[in-house]
Amino acid sequence: MMTTMRDMYLSDPMTMRQWKEFLESQGIQEFRSGEVEPLEETIGLFDEDDRLVATGSLAGPILKYIVVRHYDSEHSALFNRIVGELVARLAERGVTHYSVFTKPRYIASFEHVGFTCLARVERGGLLESGMPGIDTYLEHVRDLGGWQASAAIVMNANPFTLGHRRLVEAAAHDNEHVYVFVVHENRSLFTTDERLRLVCEGVADLKNVTVVDGGDYLIGFAAFPAYFIPSSKDVIDYQTRLDATLFRDWFVPALGITRRYVGKEPYSPTTQVYNQALKDVLEPRTKVTVIERRQVGQEPISASRVRRLIAQGDVDGLKGLVPSTTKIFIQDHLAQLQMRI
Amino acid sequence: MDITHTATAGTLESSDIQVTLAPGGDGIDIDLTSDVIKQFGDQIKASITQVLHNYGITSAKVKAVDKGALDIVIKARTVAAVQRALDIVDQPKWEVL
Numbered sequence: 001m002m003t004t005m006r007d008m009y010l011s012d013p014m015t016m017r018q019w020k021e022f023l024e025s026q027g028i029q030e031f032r033s034g035e036v037e038p039l040e041e042t043i044g045l046f047d048e049d050d051r052l053v054a055t056g057s058l059a060g061p062i063l064k065y066i067v068v069r070h071y072d073s074e075h076s077a078l079f080n081r082i083v084g085e086l087v088a089r090l091a092e093r094g095v096t097h098y099s100v101f102t103k104p105r106y107i108a109s110f111e112h113v114g115f116t117c118l119a120r121v122e123r124g125g126l127l128e129s130g131m132p133g134i135d136t137y138l139e140h141v142r143d144l145g146g147w148q149a150s151a152a153i154v155m156n157a158n159p160f161t162l163g164h165r166r167l168v169e170a171a172a173h174d175n176e177h178v179y180v181f182v183v184h185e186n187r188s189l190f191t192t193d194e195r196l197r198l199v200c201e202g203v204a205d206l207k208n209v210t211v212v213d214g215g216d217y218l219i220g221f222a223a224f225p226a227y228f229i230p231s232s233k234d235v236i237d238y239q240t241r242l243d244a245t246l247f248r249d250w251f252v253p254a255l256g257i258t259r260r261y262v263g264k265e266p267y268s269p270t271t272q273v274y275n276q277a278l279k280d281v282l283e284p285r286t287k288v289t290v291i292e293r294r295q296v297g298q299e300p301i302s303a304s305r306v307r308r309l310i311a312q313g314d315v316d317g318l319k320g321l322v323p324s325t326t327k328i329f330i331q332d333h334l335a336q337l338q339m340r341i
Numbered sequence: 342m343d344i345t346h347t348a349t350a351g352t353l354e355s356s357d358i359q360v361t362l363a364p365g366g367d368g369i370d371i372d373l374t375s376d377v378i379k380q381f382g383d384q385i386k387a388s389i390t391q392v393l394h395n396y397g398i399t400s401a402k403v404k405a406v407d408k409g410a411l412d413i414v415i416k417a418r419t420v421a422a423v424q425r426a427l428d429i430v431d432q433p434k435w436e437v438l
Contacts, residue, residue, distance in 0.1 A: 077354070077355060080352075080353040080354055080355070081352075081353070083353055084354060084359070085352075087349070087353070087359070088349075088352065091348075091349045096347040096348070096349060096361060097347075111374075112374070113353045113374070113406055114353075114359065114404065129404075130347075130349070130361060130404070131347050131361055131363035131402060131404055132347070132363055132365075132402075136363075136365070136402075
């Protein structure tokens with residue numbers, strides 16, 4: 001079969017329909033904007049009759065919506081061409097490390113083209129390929145100090161508040177050393193660089209705390225693609241368990257993580273599910289400690305409360321909610337931050 | 342000579358090989374995926390190593406995904422990856438083959 005590779009511009013309604021119909025015919029039903037909007041490039045392979053037979057997309061360094069027509073005798077050749085083309089396009093952009101989330105039964109197909117499975121749960125798996133890989137990342141983190149045992153906190157810190165500060169203080173008090181991983185993603189109001197900076201400044205006085213960029217690995221479970229999960233009620237379970245499993249299988253052994261600290265989240269059901277998944281997956285080897293939220297006024301301190309005040313331009317309202325380092329940053333960048341909202 | 346940045350060459354199509362080079366490591370460290378690793382794994386690694394040595398590269402991390410490439414293809418893809426990794430794409434050194 002002769003096939004031709006073409007770009008598919010999903011902003012064109014006709015192309016979008018063709019792409020969706022093909023995916024639906026192959027069993028993919030989920031096209032939430034959170035899944036489709038991040039797609040930067042989509043390619044398609046077309047047969048002699050100009051029918052779409054295979055497609056794949058890129059969302060940053062993540063390969064998504066890779067689908068090849070079922071029962072095609074050239075299935076694996078088409079799959080390899082799609083993956084190869086996506087990888088080549090990433091290389092052109094200077095991206096040499098990439099990952100994919102997929103159904104368990106397709107894990108072997110990706111392993112066959114050089115991917116390594118980092119974590120798998122009942123409904124999906126995470127694989128990476130290219131370089132540098134997770135070993136290099138963890139080596140780099142280990143080289144920051146080489147502690148035998150550490151506690152860990154993973155936070156988005158959008159932005160860093162006194163609530164985060166309390167969590168770090170509790171961990172720093174009870175443990176010889178603490179890693180604070182800042183989730184790497186740029187969909188938040190504060191960019192990764194800004195969040196990292198404010199966390200570093202906010203814990204600078206705590207000598208046994210090391211702040212680390214979460215890199216390609218701690219990107220926030222909500223960012224894990226889930227378009228291949230048929231039932232939406234299973235999505236959160238898959239995302240949280242996969243995130244926890246990745247942490248257990250790679251971070252815990254490489255860095256000697258004995259405890260993980262999380263904040264109690266009475267108002268966010270998803271965080272409650274996440275905290276429970278962490279307990280289920282990490283314990284008993286790594287103890288999960290839930291720290292109560294600090295209250296100011298009637299409400300607990302939360303980053304979303306801080307973002308609301310930014311939207312309202314109420315800098316005075318930040319008093320008691322954020323450390324002075326965060327407050328100064330917000331004051332200096334208020335207009336810029338409000339523009340982003 | 343040291344590799345300064347990560348670079349890749351080749352595809353995942355049949356009869357090709359995808360070679361990615363990154364800085365680091367002690368010596369040449371090759372991670373090879375191939376259906377014929379049992380029969381030709383050592384030979385593929387030797388070809389890649391030979392090209393790297395001809396460029397004077399003594400340490401690098403290499404990831405190679407082989408789809409049944411012939412020896413000349415393995416070497417050509419490695420040359421392309423090296424040239425990209427060293428930013429000397431405009432000065433091909435074909436004699437290294």
